[in-house]
Amino acid sequence: MRRKGIRFKLFLVTAALLVVSALLMYLTLxxxxxxxxxxxxxxxxESGVSELVQAIDGQSAETAIPLMAQFGQEHNAAIVIRDKEGQGYYIPPNFRGMNNWLSRNATYLGIRRQMEAGRLLEGRTDGPIGDGDGGKGPMMHMLSVEKQIRFAESGDETYTLSVDAPLQPIGEAAGVILLFLPYMLIPILLTAVGGAFIYSRLMAKPLLSLNKVARRLAKLDFSVSKPALTTKDELGELSLSLSRLAVNLQQTMGELQEANDQLKSDIEREREQEAKRREFVATISHxxxxxxTAVSGQLEAMIANVGSYRDRDKYLRQSYTIMREMDKLVHEILELSKLESRDFLPLMRTVDLxxxxxxxMxxxxxxxxxxxxxxECELPEEAMITADERLMSKAVANIITNAVQYSGDAERVVVRLLEEAADEKxxxxxxxxxxxxxxxxxxxxxxxLPRLFEPFYRAEQSRSRSTGxxxxxxxxxxxxxxxxxxxxSIANTPEGVRFCVRVQGAA
Incomplete structure (x- = not known):
């Protein structure tokens, strides 16, 4: 478990929360x-006293006193009955019956007679009440309730019914709880640590799985096709979103790679074309x-009447021939410029090849x-194709001219035009x-052979106008x-060099 990992942090936070919660509950208790x-x-x-008063109010003392004694036993309470002058009689919480009470209170008959006469006999009980010995027991925290009652013997005279219940047992229980706290710390800590460990593992496991997926995506590994989590909660939705993101990124990266490869190819092709253009310009310049230079030198020599250049007719004819060759070259360059133009569109129509x-010929x-x-010529009566007549005528003328020009004396040039069956594919x-x-x-x-279709390339390297x-x-x-x-295509054969062209016929 890494100290800076989310599992460790969840463990610490959960354990701390559990310990603090347990202590707060204990101290709150x-x-x-x-x-x-x-x-x-x-x-x-108070509720019990109210019910007691309803039961004994207006009853005789003989009927009321046992009910009050029973109430005292049930609620562990001491009961005192006082008259308006403060004199009263005490009924202890350990009252066990009428006979037992009469044995301890011999004056009961006198009390009864005086109650019948309308007076309560002496027996004052001022101050805190003890445990049944006339208020001589130890001091206790008490709950007190007072109600007004009447007895049948007293007529309209009312008496004060005081009920006192001790709180000593709950105080002792609270003290015991506080003393027991050190012993509770060990199970509290064990429970907190165990619960935090289990909780941190359960909560961190899906997060760690998502973290692994995210790290793979960060490394551009988009092979995450299935979600790491299949739960129906937000984490499951996040896992599904990550898997979809991986698929989309993989597709996008593939498209970008293709576009990049295409761009590289275009750049490389552009570089090659640029290199060809530079070579083309350099060749044209040459x-x-x-x-x-030749024409300029001849004209200058003729103007100066130097040596053999005095024969102007001879060198004017040579200069004229050179200029015609230059004119032909310029026209060929202009023709190439049109063919290589992006806006060039051949004028297509039906032509007899x-x-x-x-x-x-x-x-x-x-x-x-x-x-x-x-x-030698072997041609059909007609061979209709769809083409630009001027351009196709020039291409055919160049092919045949090259064949005648680059063949030796007394050789043959064989031209065949054959019709092939239509390709069903x-x-x-x-x-x-x-x-x-x-x-x-x-x-x-x-x-x-492959370089014969390059501009200004000639198989013989002399580059003399007399040989090519x-x-x-x-x-x-x-x-x-x-x-x-x-x-x-162009290829060598046992007989010589063959140039072959295949073109589709008109519809």
Whole structure:
């Protein structure tokens, strides 16, 4: 039992209250019992005397005296009868009968005769009354009641009936109670300690159970699914509230954890995007800086007529070619800016994908002839899809252009557009079209394949304009296909590199 624990505090408080209560009851009994007993005794004595007076008033002395003697025995009281002059006769509390009384009071006959004559004989009893020997006994605390009575022998003359009852027995009892107090302290203390121990355990047990639950909640342990207490009182309601609180906190913490994870993911994605933006800007700066420097140097040399730059027609054509490449790059950057804009929405309508492929193949026929390449095409009559025609046409053109541009001389580019059966697991039920573009004679390092869709990334690291483009072609393709919900991939095959696109047909 911890000294600062609630069980110890309950034990001390309860034990102290029990001890103090017992002592107060004991002392109250000692101090108030005599007064209470005196009041009760006085009330009973007055009531009894009133009944006695009603019984003997107007009766003869011979009838009244035995009744008064019987009353004295029952109430342990001494009775005195006085006339108006103060003379009287004493009836002791130990009166045993008429004959016994007459033997001790030989003048009774004279009393009777004088009562009949209307006078009470001498026999004065002034002062405190003793124990039956004429007032010669020890002094006692007395209760007194006086009433007026008449006897049949006395006519209209009244007598004073005095009744005295002792209080000595209750005084002795109070003294005994006080003397017995030291012996009562031991059972009082034992009872207080035992009762306090049992009470503190009963009261502290549910509180300690609730404290354990609260400590688990403080440690963010929300596995408290059942109430610790099932009572119907306030503690049971508190336990039920704590269990509900644990469930609600567990749900809330789970939601907060999910939100925190989502926030971390968003922050990480934002950091990655920021890093990509910085890399994108740095790459654009490099892509633009080199041709601008070249054109500026050529123009400056031509203006100064330095060396071979006097042949202005040659270097003007070179500068014009560089500027066209720059113009193409700028248009690609602007196109990317639109695709990455949050407000961008493609203009969706029904488009014939097969026709877009035919147009792109026609545009690349000249470059294929120059490289002595063979273009093979396998297309259906039509393949209707829902798409932004301009963007999808650009994506298809970039895919085929890359295939032709990065293949060697006398190689093949095979383009197939196949219709797949509708997937019953997907809604709505619409056909899917699979576009495959294969350029033979080349292979790409497997480690570089995932990065081909990054902006400004090129498989060959020379970054020469004579061997490749700006590195934005496949990045633009990926953005366009993502906007249309298409599936795409690029992989090496034994024949070469195959680019595959799956797009859902129109409804």
């Amino acid at each position: 000692y101090f108030m019992l005599p007064g209470y007993y005196k009041n009760i005794k006085q009330a009973r004595l 892509e633009l800086k080199t041709p601008i 097969a026709e877009l492929v035919r147009e792109s 026609g545009h690349m026929s000249y470059l294929a002839d120059v490289k002595r390449m063979r273009l 997907r809604e709505p039920l619409r056909p899917w079209y699979r576009l495959e573009v294969l350029n033979t004679g080349v292979q790409v390092d497997e480690t570089k 483009g700006s590195g934005l072609g496949l990045y633009i393709v990926s953005k366009v296909l993502d906007a249309h919900g298409a599936e795409y």
